[in-house]
């Protein structure tokens with residue numbers, strides 16, 4: 001990104017903000033150390049260590065803001081663990097910062113509210129005093145515990161999300177009633193994996209283990225809804241190789257995601273997918289048949305590419321044929337519904353990846369950009385008509401952490417609507 005596009009301005013602002021978050025947290029930490037009144041040598045050593053750590057964590061953000069990637073300058077053996085530490089620390093320190101700012105703001109409001117509510121007459125009557133203000137030891141202890149909690153809680157949460165939350169697989173089984181589904185297709189099972197993100201935080205072994213879980217359910221048809229890789233083309237080979245255990249009587253079908261687009265993987269690499277036994281669908285369709293009834297399986301280009309072609313996707317499909325669409329980004333759902341797609345399978349948002357528990361859905365930044373984060377949807381809450389299922393995916397992007405958004409493998413069973 002070399003020009004001042006809106007996206008670059010947002011990126012630049014974010015990186016500068018992250019840099020200053022580190023600077024402010026460093027200042028608060030050093031101040032806390034100085035208040036401990038340790039021996040001078042220990043105090044200097046501890047403060048110096050804290051400054052060095054924060055400098056190491058702030059450097060990638062500060063330099064990235066001016067277009068320099070620290071990680072590409074270092075050998076892989078150093079850059080990969082450094083990147084992991086940096087990403088995990090960015091999440092936990094940002095949360096710490098938010099908690100500290102919130103508690104500081106609440107404290108400031110409480111102090112001013114107390115002063116404002118104090119009876120004016122008593123204030124006037126009180127004689128001005130230069131005596132030192134007595135510090136309530138229990139209040140100081142409380143503040144120290146709060147400060148410790150503000151740092152420890154986010155670190156604990158991100159460690160949990162990186163170690164356990166990221167790998168606690170959930171197998172979701174769900175029946176989907178399709179209007180006008182022929183009785184011959186009733187009970188057809190569809191396995192779905194999405195957002196594998198092969199790379200540093202998703203090894204061949206992990207992908208293979210997930211594939212074995214899906215294969216053991218013996219689905220009639222398998223769908224892979226994009227984001228096979230994280231950043232690099234070569235990760236596709238690892239991913240497809242680890243998926244070799246998959247087999248389905250009606251076939252394995254895939255669409256591409258935005259990470260394939262960013263890694264330069266496109267339709268021209270359909271041969272690589274075919275070698276792995278996967279039929280890649282980009283603006284095209286195929287038909288599968290069971291007990292003499294046909295189901296159309298369609299796949300579109302990823303929405304990021306701006307190359308979705310509904311006409312060529314649908315051209316070979318008869319209107320009365322039930323249609324299953326693979327579309328990485330679920331936001332095409334209303335358009336797919338207008339084109340008569342019965343069921344759209346998507347991924348992309350990783351179920352929010354980092355989600356605060358709140359109500360049935362939870363709170364996640366992904367909600368700012370989409371209303372289709374995870375699970376089953378119908379158009380405008382209708383009881384019939386087009387449906388969407390959004391898989392939470394298996395891998396991670398950005399930070400290798402999942403909170404309240406467990407990795408998912410889905411087994412959908414198509415059901416005919418009872419007469």
Ligand SMILES: [Fe+2]
Pocket residue numbers: 195197227257259348349350393397
């Ligand atoms: Fe993804």
